[in-house]
Amino acid sequence: MEEMDSYSRTVSAVAAEVTGKVAAVRLGTGSGSAVVVDGGALRDPSPDHPARTTASTVLVTNAHVVGRSRRGTASFVDGTEVAVVVAGSDPLSDLAVLRAPEPAELPAPVRLGDADGLVVGQLVVAVGNPLGLIGSVTAGVVSALGRALPTRSGRAGRVVEDVIQVDAALNPGNSGGALADHRARVVGISTAVAGVGLGLAVPVNRTTRHILTTLLEDGRVRRAYLGIVGAPAPVPSDVAERYQRSNGLRLAQVVAGSPADHAGLRAGDLVLEVGRQPVEDAQGVQRQLFGDAIGSPLPVTVLRNGAMVDVVAVPTELS
CATH class of the missing domain: 2.30.42.10 (PDZ domain)
Known part of the structure; x- marks a missing residue:
């Protein structure tokens, strides 16, 4: 029982830190989840730059959640609801950035990790809004690394590379939510449900930090x-x-x-x-x-x- 208790304590601690920082978003006909992120921490991932609420606080979600929409709403578990606009979207990485007109209204941002340090079998916790149920938490392990996922742009030969495969239960609405490690650092953005007991997430690493920063600055990524x-x-x-x-x-x-x-x-x-x-x-x-x-x-x-x-x-x- 002690091992199970330790597992439960870890998952509960991650859920307590991350759940309030993941929103349910609606943009046009699309819906999903989004994670509150400090834009400054994207540029400087060092421990000396802790996540904090600033004028650069934004929400990160999936490009397929945004679709062609330019604005929508973000709702949090405490009942807060804010208007958001799309700052930039990149279908090839399936990432998008949303801004709130009043950044101070957003919860404190998550702490970002580095998915390049993940290993198969490692505990991960997914936080999102599956089936419209705000603040849902599931846990599992990293099943595989380096997967490729066909993009939803409809263009042949386009794939999202280096996707994380997890066995944590993901359902429609989880897309854009947080995938966190045992220390509550967000290491991925949930992107797809690949089948029963199989979920996928875009890794948070040096490459995706660059993509998100470029979306913030330019609204698109030239590749x-x-x-x-x-x-x-x-x-x-x-x-x-x-x-x-x-x-x-x-x-x-x-x-x-x-x-x-x-x-x-x-x-x-x-x-x-x-x-x-x-x-x-x-x-x-x-x-x-x-x-x-x-x-x-x-x-x-x-x-x-x-x-x-x-x-x-x-x-x-x-x-």
Whole structure:
């Protein structure tokens, strides 16, 4: 019983800290959840920048919750309701940022964690508003990392990369809610229900912090498009020893007619470097594909049939 009591205390403590900071949102015909975040903490994630309510306090949700809406309302468990407007939306990451005209009316923001430190089997707690039930809490473990989720934009070949898979129960309305670790730090934004006992969340990490900051400043994210889909894969032992690299990105698909296709990349290639930076997963590629990479030569190093191959791709702007 002691182990169960410890588990219960942990989940209860996370719920107590996070629940009041997650809103039920309605925007046009869409609805879901949103998490109160300190915009300043997105730029400075250090422990010396604790989350606090400021003029930059915003709500983070999913792009698919926002849809084409520009304004709506956010309701909290204490009965507070505020008007919100859409500051920016990015369907490719399934993230969006909402602002309240009066930031001081929002609850204190959550503390943000770093999903890059998650491990399979780790306890996570999901807080959201499933089926319209405000302030619902479920708990489970991280089932898998690095999943890919097709976007809801309807464009072929577009996926949200590095999604967290959890077994915590998620239902319609959880989208945009918080996924927190055992210390009540938000490490993900719930994004989808993939099936019975299977939920997915967008990770909170360096890449998503950059996306959210850009949405706050510019209202949209300009991205370079390469045209590849892949998954982490081990590097052969001889190459791993020579290059001090344990993993690369195995290409499952190279989109026909894409910059990657024109550069000569092929399905089955094991990507080791992009832009002269080591790559071990899709996130490593995404970090190289923001606005400044558009139209610029981008060197890519792959392992193909036991040989190192260097190509140069010229990313286009993702429309």
